[in-house]
Amino acid sequence: MNRVVYRTEYYAVEENGQKEIVVIDRIPDSAAVVAVHQGCLLLVCQHREAVNEVTWELPGGTVKPGEERTLAVKRELEEEAGVQCKDLSYLGSAYPMASLANRNVYFYFTDDLKVSGSRESNQEEDEDVRAVWVPLRDVYRKIKEGGRMDAMVGHGLLLSKLHGFLAID
Numbered sequence: 001m002n003r004v005v006y007r008t009e010y011y012a013v014e015e016n017g018q019k020e021i022v023v024i025d026r027i028p029d030s031a032a033v034v035a036v037h038q039g040c041l042l043l044v045c046q047h048r049e050a051v052n053e054v055t056w057e058l059p060g061g062t063v064k065p066g067e068e069r070t071l072a073v074k075r076e077l078e079e080e081a082g083v084q085c086k087d088l089s090y091l092g093s094a095y096p097m098a099s100l101a102n103r104n105v106y107f108y109f110t111d112d113l114k115v116s117g118s119r120e121s122n123q124e125e126d127e128d129v130r131a132v133w134v135p136l137r138d139v140y141r142k143i144k145e146g147g148r149m150d151a152m153v154g155h156g157l158l159l160s161k162l163h164g165f166l167a168i169d
Helices: 069-081 136-144 149-163
Strands: 003-007 011-015 019-024 029-037 040-048 052-056 060-062 084-085 091-094 106-112 113-115 130-135
Touching: 019 052, 019 084, 029 069, 029 149, 040 069, 040 136, 040 149, 052 149, 060 069, 069 106, 091 149, 106 149, 130 136, 136 149
Parallel strands: 029 106
Antiparallel strands: 003 011, 011 019, 029 040, 029 060, 040 052, 040 130, 084 113, 091 106
């Protein structure tokens, strides 16, 4: 049995028998979206305390208990970037860090976008998120060169390619 080191409404930090720290996400499902418009990928930039850097990430976040994943990803897209979408295509799911946490991310793709302009009013108070449109070629280059980017960006792009939504040139 693991020893609980810290617990909140959302997370439990535990130490296992091998003295390894494990994060148990008490709401483990999240959703992220690969949103593309005119050759650019929508990314969100925010400071992440664990790496003490501003990271580039796909828009997304926690799927609340009982919430449909597609509604969650649409909500997060509007909250973080002020962008709405109609159609979403499911790409697959993955554990981004199975060795440390039980978080499961469901990936979606959309190129059916409308800027709503409502980001400021919908963003949660504790979020300091900036949305940016980055040319796909720049994102691919940054990944290839080992740029500091959230790994889910690469995974989402690979799934988009495998499903035929994107070409990697």
